[in-house]
Every structure is written in C-alpha cells, then in structure tokens.
Amino acid sequence: xxxxxxRDLVTRFSVPLMFVLICAVCAPISGLSPTYLINEIVTxxxxxxxxxxxxxxxxxxxxxxxxxxxxxxMAGEIGLILVCDWQIVGIPGMILAMIISVPISxxxxxxxxxxxxxxxxxxxxxxxIISFFINGIYQLVVLYMMGPIIPIxxxxxxxxxxxxxRNTVSLLSMRQKLDNLIPLNIAGIKIPVxxxxxxxxxxxxxxxxxxxxxxxDMRAVGQDMEVARDAGIDVERTRIISMIxxxxxxxxxxxxxxQNMGNIATYSSHSQIGMFCIAALxxxxxxxxxxxxxxxxxxxxxxxxxxxxxPKAGTVITGDSMIGEYFRVFVSYAVITVALIMYETGKxxxxxxxxxxxxxxxxxxxxx
Amino acid sequence: xxxxxxxxxIKERVQNFIEDFGLPRLIITGFLILLLIIAPFVxxxxxxxxxxxxxxFSWNGILVLAMVPMVHSGCGLNFGLxxxxxxxxxxxxxxIELGFTGPFSFVMAALLATPFALVFGSVYGWLxxxxxxxxxxxxxxxxxxxxxxxxxxxxxxxxxxxxxxxxMAGKGLRTTISLEGYYTQALANILxxxxxxxxxxxGAILFFAILAFAMWAFLHTKTGTAMTAVGSNPDFxxxxxxxxxxxxxxSVVMSTWLAAIGILVYxxxxxxxxxxxxxxxxxxxxxxxxxxxxxxxxxxxxTNVIVGTxxxxxxxxxxxxxxxxxxxxxxxxxxxxVVSNGMILxxxxxxxxxxx
Numbered sequence: 001x002x003x004x005x006x007r008d009l010v011t012r013f014s015v016p017l018m019f020v021l022i023c024a025v026c027a028p029i030s031g032l033s034p035t036y037l038i039n040e041i042v043t044x045x046x047x048x049x050x051x052x053x054x055x056x057x058x059x060x061x062x063x064x065x066x067x068x069x070x071x072x073x074m075a076g077e078i079g080l081i082l083v084c085d086w087q088i089v090g091i092p093g094m095i096l097a098m099i100i101s102v103p104i105s106x107x108x109x110x111x112x113x114x115x116x117x118x119x120x121x122x123x124x125x126x127x128x129i130i131s132f133f134i135n136g137i138y139q140l141v142v143l144y145m146m147g148p149i150i151p152i153x154x155x156x157x158x159x160x161x162x163x164x165x166r167n168t169v170s171l172l173s174m175r176q177k178l179d180n181l182i183p184l185n186i187a188g189i190k191i192p193v194x195x196x197x198x199x200x201x202x203x204x205x206x207x208x209x210x211x212x213x214x215x216x217d218m219r220a221v222g223q224d225m226e227v228a229r230d231a232g233i234d235v236e237r238t239r240i241i242s243m244i245x246x247x248x249x250x251x252x253x254x255x256x257x258x259q260n261m262g263n264i265a266t267y268s269s270h271s272q273i274g275m276f277c278i279a280a281l282x283x284x285x286x287x288x289x290x291x292x293x294x295x296x297x298x299x300x301x302x303x304x305x306x307x308x309x310x311p312k313a314g315t316v317i318t319g320d321s322m323i324g325e326y327f328r329v330f331v332s333y334a335v336i337t338v339a340l341i342m343y344e345t346g347k348x349x350x351x352x353x354x355x356x357x358x359x360x361x362x363x364x365x366x367x368x
Numbered sequence: 369x370x371x372x373x374x375x376x377x378i379k380e381r382v383q384n385f386i387e388d389f390g391l392p393r394l395i396i397t398g399f400l401i402l403l404l405i406i407a408p409f410v411x412x413x414x415x416x417x418x419x420x421x422x423x424x425f426s427w428n429g430i431l432v433l434a435m436v437p438m439v440h441s442g443c444g445l446n447f448g449l450x451x452x453x454x455x456x457x458x459x460x461x462x463x464i465e466l467g468f469t470g471p472f473s474f475v476m477a478a479l480l481a482t483p484f485a486l487v488f489g490s491v492y493g494w495l496x497x498x499x500x501x502x503x504x505x506x507x508x509x510x511x512x513x514x515x516x517x518x519x520x521x522x523x524x525x526x527x528x529x530x531x532x533x534x535x536m537a538g539k540g541l542r543t544t545i546s547l548e549g550y551y552t553q554a555l556a557n558i559l560x561x562x563x564x565x566x567x568x569x570x571g572a573i574l575f576f577a578i579l580a581f582a583m584w585a586f587l588h589t590k591t592g593t594a595m596t597a598v599g600s601n602p603d604f605x606x607x608x609x610x611x612x613x614x615x616x617x618x619s620v621v622m623s624t625w626l627a628a629i630g631i632l633v634y635x636x637x638x639x640x641x642x643x644x645x646x647x648x649x650x651x652x653x654x655x656x657x658x659x660x661x662x663x664x665x666x667x668x669x670x671t672n673v674i675v676g677t678x679x680x681x682x683x684x685x686x687x688x689x690x691x692x693x694x695x696x697x698x699x700x701x702x703x704x705x706v707v708s709n710g711m712i713l714x715x716x717x718x719x720x721x722x723x724x
Binding site for chain 2: 115118119121122124125126128129130132133135136137139140143144318320322323326327329330333334336337340341343344345347348
C-alpha cells in the first residue's frame with residue numbers, strides 16, 4: 001500500500017524493542033533457569049490472555065484503552081464468591097460463576113457505555129474514573145450487602161462480624177481445574193491445554209466478529225464518528241455494545257485468571273488488573289487506536305518475562321528486593337505513559353498534516 | 369428604582385446560583401448539613417467536629433488551590449498533582465537531611481522544594497503542550513510514573529539522617545517520617561485560637577488566605593487575564609497575540625509549585641511525611657473537592673476552592689463519626705469513594721465549550 005520507512009517501523013515497535021532489551025539484560029543476571037522461565041510464561045499466558053483479549057473490542061470502536069475492564073473483573077469476582085458459597089466445585093462451578101457474571105457485566109458495561117457516550121473525546125480518563133466509582137459500589141455490595149441482603153451461608157468466606165466477605169476467599173475447589181482438564185507435559189513444561197483452547201475460541205470469535213456487520217460498523221465508528229453517523233450507523237448503540245462485549249469478556253477472563261491463582265483477594269484482585277493488562281497489551285506493540293491479537297501474545301511474553309525477571313535482577317544488582325518490585329511497577333506505568341504520549345502526538349501530527357494538505361489544495365485552487 | 373433593580377438582580381442571582389450549583393452539589397451540601405444537624409443527637413461533640421473540619425480545610429486547601437491555574441489555562445484538571453507533591457517531599461526530606469529543625473525547617477523545605485517544582489513543572493508543562501487535548505489522561509499517568517520512579521529513588525538516594533532512614537540498614541527512607549521536632553504544626557501554632565473544644569489553626573488558614581489572595585490577584589494581572597483567555601478560547605487568544613504555549617507552561621509550573629507547598633502544609637498539620645505510594649492517589653480528593661465546590665473542567669474560582677474543600681473535608685470527617693455513633697457501621701470509606709469519584713464523573717460527562 002504505502003512505503004513504510006525504517007524510522008516509522010522503529011517508532012512503531014520502539015516499546016517492544018525496549019522490552020526485548022530489558023529482558024535480554026535482566027534474564028541472565030536474575031539467574032533463573034530457562035525451564036522455570038518458560039514454565040512461568042506459559043502459565044501466565046493462560047492466566048492473562050483472555051483478560052487482555054477483552055481490551056481489543058473497544059480499541060476497534062475507537063474508544064481507546066478500556067480502563068473500566070475492572071468492572072467485568074468485579075462481576076467475575078461476585079460470581080465466584082456466590083458459587084463458592086453454594087459449594088459448587090470444579091468446572092461446573094466455574095461455568096456457573098461465568099453465567100452469573102454475564103448479566104452483571106452486561107449491566108455494568110451498559111452503564112459504562114452510556115456514561116462514555118456523554119464524555120466523547122475523553123473516554124479514557126472517564127473510564128478510568130468509572131472503575132474507581134464502581135469499585136466503591138462493589139465494596140458496598142460485597143462488604144455490607146453480602147450477608148443481610150444477599151444471603152451468604154458459609155462461615156469460611158464471611159467476616160467474623162456476620163456480614164461482608166473476608167479479605168481472601170479460597171478457591172481451592174476450583175484451583176487450576178480448567179488448566180489441568182487436559183494435562184500435557186512437554187519437557188518439564190506444563191501446558192494448560194484447556195485454557196488455551198478457550199483462549200483460542202475467543203480469538204476466533206474476535207476475528208470472525210470483525211467481519212460481521214456489527215464489527216464493520218464498529219471499525220467505521222472507530223475511524224470517524226461523524227462519517228459513520230452519516231452512513232446510517234447508530235454510533236451510540238455501537239459504542240455501548242462494544243463496551244458491553246468488552247466487560248462481559250473481562251468478567252469471564254477474570255474467572256479464568258482467578259481459577260489459576262487459586263484464591264480471590266476480595267478487595268484488591270481487580271484494582272491492579274486493568275493496569276497490568278493494558279501495560280502488557282501496549283508492550284506487545286499495540287497503540288491506543290490499533291491493536292491485534294498478535295500484540296496480545298507478544299505483549300504477554302515480553303511483559304511477563306520482565307515481570308518475573310526484574311525483581312530477581314534488582315535483588316542481584318542492588319541487594320535490595322524492593323528495588324525490583326518498584327522497578328516493575330514503574331515500568332508498567334511508564335509504558336502506558338509513553339504509549340499515551342505517542343498516541344496524542346501522532347494524532348496532532350496527523351491533524352496538522354491534514355491542515356497543510358488542505359491549505360495546499362486551497363492555494364492551488366486560488367491560483368486557478 | 370435602583371433598589372428595585374437590585375432586588376431583581378438578587379433574585380436572578382439566586383436562581384442563577386441554583387442553576388450553576390447543580391444537583392449533585394445540592395445533594396452533597398444537603399447531606400453535610402444533615403450530618404451537622406444529626407451529630408449532636410447521636411452524641412458527637414459539635415465543636416470538636418467543626419474544629420476537625422477547619423483543621424482539615426487548612427491541611428488540604430492549598431492542594432485544591434493548585435488545581436486553579438491549570439483549569440484556567442484550559443489544561444483541564446491536574447491529575448498530575450503527585451508530581452508537584454514529589455517536589456514538596458524532596459524539599460521536606462532535604463530540609464531534614466540538612467539538619468534544619470523547628471518551624472524554620474518548614475521555610476527551608478519550601479525553599480528547597482521550589483527549584484524541584486520549577487524544573488519538574490517546566491518539563492511537565494512542555495510535555496502537556498505537546499499533547500493538547502489529551503492532558504488529563506496523560507497527566508494521570510505522568511503522576512503515577514513519577515511516584516513509582518521516586519519509590520526507587522527514596523531507597524537509593526543517599527539520605528543519612530537517622531530520623532528518616534530505616535534503623536537496621538542505615539539507608540533507604542522510611543515510609544512515614546515523624547515531623548516531631550521539625551515543622552509539625554509550624555503554621556497552625558501561629559496565633560492559634562482555642563475556645564473549649566473548638567480550636568482554629570489561624571496561621572495555616574492565614575497562609576492559605578495569602579496564597580488564595582495572591583492567586584486571585586494574579587488572575588487579574590495581564591498574564592492572568594491572558595491565562596483565562598487561553599483557557600476559554602485558544603484560537604482567539606492566539607490571534608490576539610498571546611503566546612499560548614508559554615501561558616500554558618506558566619500555569620502548569622504554578623500548579624506544580626502550589627502542589628509542592630500544599631503537601632508541606634498538609635504535612636505540618638498531619639505531623640508526618642508520607643513517602644513511597646502515599647502520593648499516588650492524592651490527586652483524586654483534590655480534584656473532586658474543587659468540582660464539588662462548583663468548578664467545571666474549564667472553569668474554576670477561588671470560591672470554588674474554599675466551598676469545595678469545606679464540603680469535601682466536611683463529609684470525610686463527619687461521616688465516620690456520625691455513622692459510627694448512629695448505626696455502629698462504618699461505611700465512610702465507601703461513601704467517600706462513591707461521592708468523590710461520582711463527582712468527577714459528573715464533571716467529565718457534562719458538555720463543556722472550549723475544551724476538546
């Protein structure tokens with residue numbers, strides 16, 4: 001189509017390249033064995049892929065990075081807590097949790113989409129604040145309503161005072177049930193086949209979805225809202241649907257994530273998840289307005305390698321384990337910051353180029 | 369006749385006031401008044417409560433004031449407040465490290481924080497000029513990145529003062545540093561008024577008043593007017609010969625510096641310096657306070673700051689006591705989260721002219 005210069009390529013892949021460098025330097029210093037490293041990355045791939053894939057649809061609809069994917073995560077947690085209380089174990093428990101989470105996520109997604117439609121042009125900051133706002137509501141539900149209003153029978157997940165949920169809810173009955181459904185072990189590396197199949201199905205759904213009428217509409221809305229509206233697309237509705245889909249997928253993703261972890265940190269599991277997922281996606285070379293499935297997997301590999309390796313390397317270099325911890329938090333935030341800056345400057349450059357073209361055209365027509 | 373016109377304008381003013389005030393603000397004000405009325409009946413001591421509110425107002429006022437310049441110049445709400453806070457923290461720790469004690473260490477902390485605030489503010493302002501239109505999101509993440517970068521720095525920087533570093537290792541700053549013997553209550557003790565349970569930190573309030581007045585005066589100077597012009601219509605401002613980027617830069621530097629001073633004032637009231645992840649979410653209360661006070665994404669006045677801080681801090685201090693005494697259930701945290709973020713959401717979703 002167009003010639004892409006080397007400079008363009010380098011700027012586009014600067015973040016992944018930087019991460020390859022960080023990983024290449026830190027991995028040998030950390031002294032972790034390759035088998036351990038690969039094992040960890042495969043586990044984390046199964047754990048996070050579904051969650052990160054849920055971010056793709058809003059990007060397609062031009063709504064930027066969906067910081068309110070935490071909403072879905074909260075819905076997933078509520079589903080799991082209830083299933084835990086009902087003592088339904090294993091895969092059926094997970095499926096039931098997903099079934100419970102879907103309507104909650106859909107409602108939250110609907111709310112989120114409506115609010116974002118009122119804040120066009122600042123979707124990201126708004127979705128970011130929504131996640132805080134709903135976190136307050138979530139606490140209200142889980143800490144005060146679970147017990148008196150929503151019946152919780154089991155003492156093991158209830159706070160001693162009689163209502164509210166404990167800080168950690170054990171998911172021992174579901175722990176890695178999906179991962180170990182089809183056991184496979186290659187050269188000491190455990191592969192969660194069933195989880196990968198679920199992730200693979202979602203990938204196919206997303207690829208297929210892009211080709212449907214709705215998917216095409218979403219891309220049109222993402223390209224230019226006004227043009228899409230002139231073409232007869234209901235922009236508001238399309239945007240709301242993209243938010244609902246993203247939130248529902250995030251809810252299911254969170255259940256997969258938590259079955260791998262084996263317990264829920266009731267009040268903190270979801271708070272960081274949005275940030276880490278977005279950072280991983282951006283590390284994979286995605287930008288605010290463009291992301292593919294490839295970015296997701298590359299992102300998981302690079303980001304989580306850094307995540308595993310950095311604390312160890314930090315300890316070896318400085319002798320203080322906290323440095324590495326802080327370093328990886330810093331890198332996560334820095335990556336998001338850099339990606340946002342690149343997106344905004346790119347947008348401005350495109351706009352000024354358009355302006356120049358327009359001016360040139362006008363000059364030409366004046367000469368005529 | 370003049371009386372008549374006056375009465376009409378007053379009536380109109382009241383109506384306008386209610387319109388401007390907005391429903392969420394009315395609810396919050398009503399809620400606070402309700403809390404104040406209930407308080408004595410459930411056994412909370414009203415003078416103590418009121419002096420709590422006044423005290424917390426004096427701690428937080430300047431942090432909220434720091435929002436004003438950037439809103440005026442059209443940079444939106446300063447979610448990057450933590451950057452300024454970090455300059456303040458650097459000033460505070462350096463002042464202690466260099467061995468200053470007593471109230472004088474507050475003066476030194478402010479002086480030492482200033483160059484950091486100016487440098488950080490300039491870089492931050494330069495960055496925000498590059499990304500006009502997306503300020504708020506990037507500001508948030510600039511704040512986050514700088515806080516997490518400083519987390520490493522607090523461990524690595526060569527601080528040695530035994531009052532600040534970890535006892536065992538002898539290096540790396542502690543998460544909280546007591547200001548006992550340094551500038552705790554440095555401002556509050558000046559001319560402090562005590563009537564029974566009611567105590568007013570006159571010095572701290574005067575300090576806020578001076579800065580607020582300076583800000584008001586500044587907004588009426590030539591540069592200040594230019595700032596308002598840039599905020600309300602950048603294209604018009606540019607054609608009027610105003611250097612838009614320069615004005616925006618000034619506003620960001622001012623905001624950063626005020627945040628640095630603001631955190632020092634907060635610390636002198638609170639009595640501790642909090643490092644590491646503490647500044648992380650400090651922007652949100654300040655942002656919601658000014659919004660509760662009636663500001664919008666592109667309009668803010670000193671009155672908004674004062675009213676907003678009183679309302680926000682009032683709710684934050686009153687809810688736990690009243691709720692606890694009434695139903696033995698502490699839901700204050702949840703209420704705080706819902707109210708403050710709900711307010712920000714409300715402001716973000718309102719249609720505003722001039723911003724894009």
